[in-house]
Amino acid sequence: MGSNSLFEYNQILNQLKTYTNIPQDLITSFRHFSLLIFRSDKQNKFSEPMLWIGMYIAFASLVCTLAMVADLVHGIRNRKLWFPCKYFTLNAASLSVIAVAVKLPMDLNNSMPGRMDQDAKIGSMAFVCTMMANLLPSLAAMDNKELLTNIIALGVLVITLVVNVCIQINTGLLSLYKHQEKLYETTAEAKDQSPYLYAYVHRYGIGATFYVGMLLMLLIIYACSSIAILKSKQILNSKYQEGHETTLKGLESAGSLTVDKLKQHVRNYWIMAGTSSPRFMTACAATTSASGVICACSAAISILMMHLTTGYLREYKSDYKGSMLVVFITQFIGALLGTIAPLFRCFADLSFNLSIKWTWNHINVFKVESYWTQKLCDWKHSSIPFSVSSRKSKIIIQNLVSIILSICIGFQKMVVVACKMIALIPIFFVICVLYCTRCWKWMKAIFSSGGIVLVNKPNQLDKFKDLRRFILTFQDDIELAERTLKGITKSVNRMIRKAQKQQPVNLMKLLEKCNGFKGVGEYDSLHATPLHTEDHLSCWSLTLVTLTTVAVSLPDIPKKIMDRLLSSVSEGLVYVTFVEETFNASDDYVSMQKAVKSLWLEVEVNHKWLGNELREHAPQVKTSKQILECFRDTAEIMITEVESLNICAISMHRTTMAILSYRTTIDELSQEELFSELSSMIADILAACLTNLPQVIAMKCHTDVIEKREESVRAAAQLLGETMQIINTLQDHQLPSLNKDELPFIDKWRAYLKHPFI
Structure with a gap:
């Protein structure tokens, strides 16, 4: 029936009245269906905007996909194959967009009778798994308050999604052919192929169950990573402050700040800020590796679902209509592209950051480092954060808190061990690749040098040995691979060279007119x-x-x-x-x-x-x-x-x-x-004024805010590259006999130049 189905139905009833052989009681009973038809017409009217809502979901999914791709490109361009989260980070804006992108599995009432409708709903869950795996390293860039707020917000979103999906599995909304099960069971063919038919009939429910488990695992990983981040930041910050004091003393005894000294100073802080970065350490953690494996499994299931749906891409029967195909394709592509970064992070702690020697000697699945549980232990041994008048009540509450935190500590250890076991999958793969690569290089060196294996030059080894003093890690037994140290050094040199091409040409011409001060x-x-x-x-x-x-x-x-x-x-x-x-x-x-x-x-x-x-x-x-x-x-x-x-x-x-x-x-x-x-x-x-630039660059290398150290050193390197020629030019001028603390102020200069001998 069309949009005027109620009017047409009444016309039919009026026509039936003209027939004498039809009982009037029957016609009267038909009148009761008018209300149902009226409600159906209204429901169809209300469902008309659903097509555009589907396009809105696709647009939100596209925004998330582009943000993940932007992080991917940023990591490749900057040779950071642990792919830090720069554009796609966990915050209020991203959570709002994600909430729009996952509307389909949140929908409890809208019937999804078509195969494409069901696949789009399942695909949204795969897309959520991918986004969560990509967002994990961004936790390290937050302060304690932001971390707590965002974890709670993400937890509410994920738990709501999981509950809604479980309801749909129970009601059969996510089992497209559940109502056909008895029909299949009555056929002779079904008796021979019952296991296959059962999986085929319930494949959407089975797929949704797998994704529910993955989402809960990822949420647990988020909570455990957050607790570890709180303590690891304290450890890294303490070691950074020690390195900063040592470097600062060396800089003060170095005399005037030349360009070469500034380069070395920036390089030292670049290594300290890079290796002590919470983002870097979070990307190399076992929980991040486990999230990458989970993301890869999610993508594999998504590909399987896509293969099964290839012949039914146009079978959409829900109110969302053709927008389901757009949503499904957008989120499928997003899930595949978004898997690249988490998958590379599985190998970050081996192939890019840690040495093979460390891998064999220190990998211990059942060893849980103290930073994973130290924060929980601190909370356990601290007093309750509120006052209680009754001593007995205080004892009960304190003991109850202690028991709960003891359970949390045990659960945290179980999760870490489980994540390490999951991380063994990429670890053994990378070990094989690294050893094969090393053997190939060794054999190539033997044949190319006539049986003589060349070793690194002593001065090069001494150079990297000196730079290793500035490597900061929260585990003393971690040994940074030489190739990684070389990469960090090359990255800062590359950035300074790039900034040199942006030197202020017009300013340099104006400074040529400088006649002293x-x-x-x-x-x-x-x-x-x-x-x-x-x-x-x-x-x-x-x-x-x-x-x-x-x-x-x-x-x-x-x-x-x-x-x-x-x-x-x-x-x-x-x-x-x-x-x-x-x-x-x-x-x-x-x-x-x-x-x-x-x-x-x-x-x-x-x-x-x-x-x-x-x-x-x-x-x-x-x-x-x-x-x-x-x-x-x-x-x-x-x-x-x-x-x-x-x-x-x-x-x-x-x-x-x-x-x-x-x-x-x-x-x-x-x-x-x-x-x-x-x-x-x-x-x-x-x-x-610009004679103060060396001091500015030296000071800009350091900041007390751990989340901003990398950006601060990057800004110092950029400033050094742009002003190298200016610094070299101004060093030829004789500075007035002012204290170091007086040089940044024009009034001090004027007073001295007015009365130079006072």
Whole structure:
């Protein structure tokens, strides 16, 4: 019946009334079916949007797939074959998208009579297993609060999914042919093929049961990994702090920071941050290997289900209609592509990270390291986190907590042992491959060298022996493979070389105009007649932006030259900001730097200063002196109670007053000469500020936040590569006799240059 089935049904009943041979009682009884038909029509109407809901599920699945592929590509490009989670991480956003992608197995009421409908529902469960295996290493990047929140959220999602699927298995919603079982049993052919037919009839229920078991195993692995991560972070952090103190002492005794010393410093911290990274260690854990094996099994079942469904791709009969095929294909491809990273992580602790010697001597399936259970033991021996008035109640609660945690410790050990047993599958495979590879290289070396086997050069061995001091692991018996250490060293060298290609060309040309550092104190704005008597803060970027504003406002200067200066200062301000953010972290300086960033955006993009057009002075304003006086007067008018405007206006007023008072022959100074002097002073100020770059790079290598150490060292390596030429150039200039702690502040420079012998 169509959409007007109730109307058609009533018409049929009215027509039946015209027949005298049909009892009226029968026609009246037919009237009771009108309500059922009405409800059916309404249900069909409500089901019309289901097609688009299916497409929405497919889109969410595609987003998850693209994120997993992005992590895969990122790992390959950076030669990190343990594939850290950069794009696909466990957080509120990813959990929301995952919840949309798994709507099909969550649906308890919608009938899925077609084979494609059932396969799509089962395929969603395989897709969840794949996503969970991919998300596991991202746990290490979270702090304790985030870890607890995300694990609880994921647990609620997975348990809800498992319960819903179990209900569907029990009700037969996930057994497409359950109602045909008796029909098969009555046939003669079925009696001979009953085992095969039973598996065929119940294949969706069997497949769903397997996936339920895998999801629960993965959820348990998540919980156990989280407990281990809490303790391993403490161990790694303690060892990192010891290495940091040792490295810092060596750096302080090394004297001036040359480019070569900075390279070595960055390399040392790169090794420490990389080997002590919780993500790295989590990717090499037995639980991660086990999750990879589970993911591979899930993918194998998914391929088998796909093979059985090949001839029925268009058999979809649910309200989702043709969107089921799109969902099934999207999630099937996502499950296959998403299996690559977890599968490679199964081999991460052997083929990429740990030596063969460690593998044979220390692999012990039934040995559970202390970091797996130490956190639970600490909780067991600590007091309850709330007060209880009754002593007897306190004893009961404390004993109960102790018993529960003892059970959890035992369960944790069982899970770790089980994961190690599962991890034996890839371990033995990799051992065979590694030994075959080593034998092949050994035989090749013998034949190529006429029976003489060449060994590594002593200086190369000493080099790597020296670098091994910076390897940090939470297990003392772990020995990092030499190829891995070489790979880590090559990765930082490669990054520095790549950053060298991004050196600021325009900034380097501007620094060629640097004439020592005399321009820093030549126009001392603090010694000009102040507009206000209160103390005035100053910073490198504010001075640079103010001077550049005056320089680019000169109307006689060609636009090409003006644009070149703007580009040079723009490149320089990037590194000036690094210096200021590293050393000037007080609230006053932060407010000033925010105002400077806003002002520079206005000057560079809109060619305005506090709303006033540059290079559009009054007709009578022509000389250099008149332009400076125009800025001075405008600045005096612009001083308001608004903090950002006040900072910029006072800086402009003081700077122009200083120039006007310093140059007694300002009337004779042409715009070209003024521009040249301002450019030279800008170059001197930039050079003085950028002499602090070696300290910035050295300090940027370290951070107390364990989750951000790799990013911090990466930023330091990037900064070193971009500024190597600048550092080498500025080392030829003689620095003023200032303390190391005074060099990052422009006021200290000005005071020294004003009175160098005080």
